[in-house]
Amino acid sequence: MHVQGYPVGGMTTEEAAVSLIYDFQFNEHDLIALRHLEKPYGYTPKELGISIDAVQFLHAAARALKFGKQGLWWQAGNSFASALSCWDKFILTEYFLSDQALDFSDEIRDTLRAICLTWSNRLIELNRPEEALLMLENTERLLSADEDYILLRYQLYQQKHNPLKARDILKTYRQELLRLGYSEDEADEAVIFLIDSACP
Numbered sequence: 001m002h003v004q005g006y007p008v009g010g011m012t013t014e015e016a017a018v019s020l021i022y023d024f025q026f027n028e029h030d031l032i033a034l035r036h037l038e039k040p041y042g043y044t045p046k047e048l049g050i051s052i053d054a055v056q057f058l059h060a061a062a063r064a065l066k067f068g069k070q071g072l073w074w075q076a077g078n079s080f081a082s083a084l085s086c087w088d089k090f091i092l093t094e095y096f097l098s099d100q101a102l103d104f105s106d107e108i109r110d111t112l113r114a115i116c117l118t119w120s121n122r123l124i125e126l127n128r129p130e131e132a133l134l135m136l137e138n139t140e141r142l143l144s145a146d147e148d149y150i151l152l153r154y155q156l157y158q159q160k161h162n163p164l165k166a167r168d169i170l171k172t173y174r175q176e177l178l179r180l181g182y183s184e185d186e187a188d189e190a191v192i193f194l195i196d197s198a199c200p
Helices: 013-023 028-033 045-069 073-090 099-125 129-138 147-159 163-179 184-198
Strands: none
Touching (some): 045 099, 073 099, 129 147, 147 184
16 A cells, blocks of 8 residues: 655645545545554544545445446445445535535536436335435535436425425525526526426
8 A cells, every 4th residue: 555645734624635535546445444543644533534435435336326337226225325324424524615626526526416316216216206305305415506406306396296395496496506607597597497397
């Protein structure tokens, strides 16, 4: 196992966590092997813990998506559960939203999106919409402007005959689009398109 051991003085916990992840090139086993050390290579237990959880999330997600593509849904389900368990551990941190971690932020967001859409659609196929909706609600913070993600949540609330929740989703989606720089007309058009897309 090779570690660069560069200085981490002056880094925030978030920056150090991201640096540690890249230092190990997403090598899950090498990173986990350091968990027993008190302060390996200058990293604090918090930084190390964040990094381990993030790496485990990405590895479990990759396995889950691979199994899903192969139609091995029992194995995929186990890996999806493992990935989401890791996600729950570091969801409260902000390191993947910082300017210093834009590339890693994209990796996290893209992986989370793939998990949510793949597994929630599978749960719907299995007639388990409540579980699908719960997962989507628990991961909405990073996917607040993703059209496919918003559409699926909106459709599920419509199917549950909960128009108030469905309307709240559209309102929040519009607000997020405005925050991202869309004009009023563009945001309204996007919402109308989503509503039309939800119709059978």
